[in-house]
Every structure is written in C-alpha cells, then in structure tokens.
Amino acid sequence: MFISPMLLQRVDEPFDSADYITELKLDGIRLIYSVDDEGKVRLYTRHNNEVTSKFPELTNIGIPAGTVLDGELIVTDKDGKPDFEAMMNRFVSERNSTPPVSFVAFDVIKYNNERVTASTLLDRKDLLADIIKHDSEQLSKVQYITGMGRAYFDVVRDQSLEGIVLKRKDSRYQVGKRSSDWLKVINYxxxxxxxxxxxxxxxxxxxxxxxxxxxxxxxxxxxxxxxxxxxxxxxxxxxxxxxxxxxxxxxxxxxxxxxxxxxxxxxxxxxx
Incomplete structure (x- = not known):
C-alpha cells in the first residue's frame, strides 16, 4: 500500500527549541516501505513509483505484516556517509545489486493494519523502536536528540553532510502535506x-x-x-x-x- 509521505518545509537557519527533535537529513531517496497483511513487501518512492524489484535484498528484513514505514534509502561511502551518486547509480541500474543499500526508517505510518498518523511524533518514535529493535546494515532507524539544532547543524557542516531536520515533538503525521511541523535546514x-x-x-x-x-x-x-x-x-x-x-x-x-x-x-x- 502506498501512502503519500509527509513533506518537509525549508528554513534558512537552525534553531534551539525543547519542543522539537533534531535528526540528520540523509542524502538518499525517500522510501515508503509497505508490508501488507499477508506479509507481501512493496517499496515506493515518494512519487508512488514501485521499486520493489530493484532492491530484492530489502524484501525480507523482518518488518511485520500490516506495517508501513517512512524513511530514506541510502548507500554509504567508505567513511560511513550517505553517497547520493552511488545511490542513484544503484537506483537506475536494471540488474545490478551493488553497491548494497540500507533502509533507514524515521517514522511509522501504519502498524497492525491501523494508521497511527494521529499519534504524536514521539509516540510513533517509540513504536518504531519496538518494530526495529536492533539496527543492522540493511535496516536501521534514524537517531534523534531533543533541541540543540544549532550545535547539531555545526557538526553537520563540519562533516560536509546534507543538513538537519527539525520536527515538533507533538506533531501528527500529515499524509501528503508539507508542514511547518517538519522543517529542513540544508547545508548549502x-x-x-x-x-x-x-x-x-x-x-x-x-x-x-x-x-x-x-x-x-x-x-x-x-x-x-x-x-x-x-x-x-x-x-x-x-x-x-x-x-x-x-x-x-x-x-x-x-x-x-x-x-x-x-x-x-x-x-x-x-x-x-
């Protein structure tokens, strides 16, 4: 099942607020990971293009039936940083299975065949931690901190990473909408x-x-x-x-x- 993802609104500068969490903005391809009630996995880009056949290594990674996750598909370089060009090379390749990809989840849209979009972000984060109990090379979850947007962005800039995401703790998941509850600061x-x-x-x-x-x-x-x-x-x-x-x-x-x-x-x- 495809569910249109919640989108990020751009802001120019990071800020500090205890009402927000701060995450790393991963430089990859937005991915909706869907498992139907029979356990069939389907992978979708944010524009509703099914890409399951391109990434067979992600079709058996232990996500329970009746679950839809939101996250980013990435390839990492030798330093462990997301490599967008390598990701795109893999994406456009017809039969290549290298380099290996990772799905990094940051939200839960559906669980046990029930939408959880009305739950707060922190409640959905707790649910995500229950779904992905142990991170692996193929499947992991985005780590976050409370506030400290400026300091986090300084680290991102020093490491030449893409940027940060600031999300309101009590935000609901707004399907297919761009909202000021979710903000991105790009490291231009x-x-x-x-x-x-x-x-x-x-x-x-x-x-x-x-x-x-x-x-x-x-x-x-x-x-x-x-x-x-x-x-x-x-x-x-x-x-x-x-x-x-x-x-x-x-x-x-x-x-x-x-x-x-x-x-x-x-x-x-x-x-x-």
Whole structure:
C-alpha cells in the first residue's frame, strides 16, 4: 500500500527549541516501505513509483505484516556517509545489486493494519523502536536528540553532510502535506561562477568556475530580472542547442560537488 509521505518545509537557519527533535537529513531517496497483511513487501518512492524489484535484498528484513514505514534509502561511502551518486547509480541500474543499500526508517505510518498518523511524533518514535529493535546494515532507524539544532547543524557542516531536520515533538503525521511541523535546514555551499550561455529550449544556464572549467547547469533560483540580464548579454556564438554569451559573474549556492566536479543543484543567489 502506498501512502503519500509527509513533506518537509525549508528554513534558512537552525534553531534551539525543547519542543522539537533534531535528526540528520540523509542524502538518499525517500522510501515508503509497505508490508501488507499477508506479509507481501512493496517499496515506493515518494512519487508512488514501485521499486520493489530493484532492491530484492530489502524484501525480507523482518518488518511485520500490516506495517508501513517512512524513511530514506541510502548507500554509504567508505567513511560511513550517505553517497547520493552511488545511490542513484544503484537506483537506475536494471540488474545490478551493488553497491548494497540500507533502509533507514524515521517514522511509522501504519502498524497492525491501523494508521497511527494521529499519534504524536514521539509516540510513533517509540513504536518504531519496538518494530526495529536492533539496527543492522540493511535496516536501521534514524537517531534523534531533543533541541540543540544549532550545535547539531555545526557538526553537520563540519562533516560536509546534507543538513538537519527539525520536527515538533507533538506533531501528527500529515499524509501528503508539507508542514511547518517538519522543517529542513540544508547545508548549502557557496561559490562564484560565470554564466557563459543558456539552452535554447528548456531553461538552463551554462556555468564555469572562475578558471573556465565547466561546473554544470543552473536551473533554480533565477529571478525574472536575472533572466532579462542574461537575455540582454552579448552573444558570442551559438549552436543547435545553446547560445554562448559574454560571461556574467554571479554567486551560486549548491548542495556539494559531484565526483565529476560539477555543482549539485546550483541555485542563483546574486550578481557579483
């Protein structure tokens, strides 16, 4: 059974509050883990795509019948950190069973064939601890602390992890909704880049670093005013797909550098 997951609302800064718990934001793929009343396991992405056949190693990990869990599917690197690129490589592979994946649960939506969405978050966390009594490489549960959002985020930033999640202790599980009860703070990095061109069809800006090396394509955060500035820039050359312009310097934020040296999800911040 697919149940649309509760979504996170983004905030710019972490905060400290005893009314919230703080968790690590895992860099992977959101996964709804469903076991029907006959014990049949089905795995779904947040967009209701069934992916059970891609991850056969997760179909017999001891989750009881009549249970639906919410969590993250991850692959870890040699340092034990989530590796999003490795996760995506495994996700798009048709028959590959490596690298191994882990399902890290952070909430319970259904138990004993009954929805528990009206229970408080802390009550659902207690239930999750009963369901997953012992963590393993394939199955574990997210650890959390009360409050201390700022200090936790400092550690996340020092370790170059994706971010943190702040959740109100008494929050109910709001199926398919984005709520201020669940907040995410992303550990963005910032850099200066040149916009050197743009796609002719779907929107996308070509980026280089200050030494002229390609660092990817920007699609996010570009205001209408910025688009007008780019469209008015002098055109140096073009081909079937791109127009190349006099470079324009700007500041961009992004998640991290990919293994190929590209900016992951770059977003326009300001002109420099």
């Amino acid at each position: 990095q910032y850099t200066e880049v040149f916009i050197t061109g743009y796609r002719k069809k779907e929107f996308g800006l070509l980026l280089t670093d200050l030494e002229g090396k390609n660092v990817g394509v920007m699609e996010l955060g570009v205001s209408q005013h910025a688009k007008e500035c780019i469209s008015n820039a002098a055109i140096l050359d073009e081909n079937e797909n791109f127009r190349f312009i006099e470079p324009l310097k700007c500041r961009a934020k992004f998640r991290h550098y990919t293994k190929a040296g590209l900016l992951r999800l770059p977003s326009f911040v300001e002109w420099t």
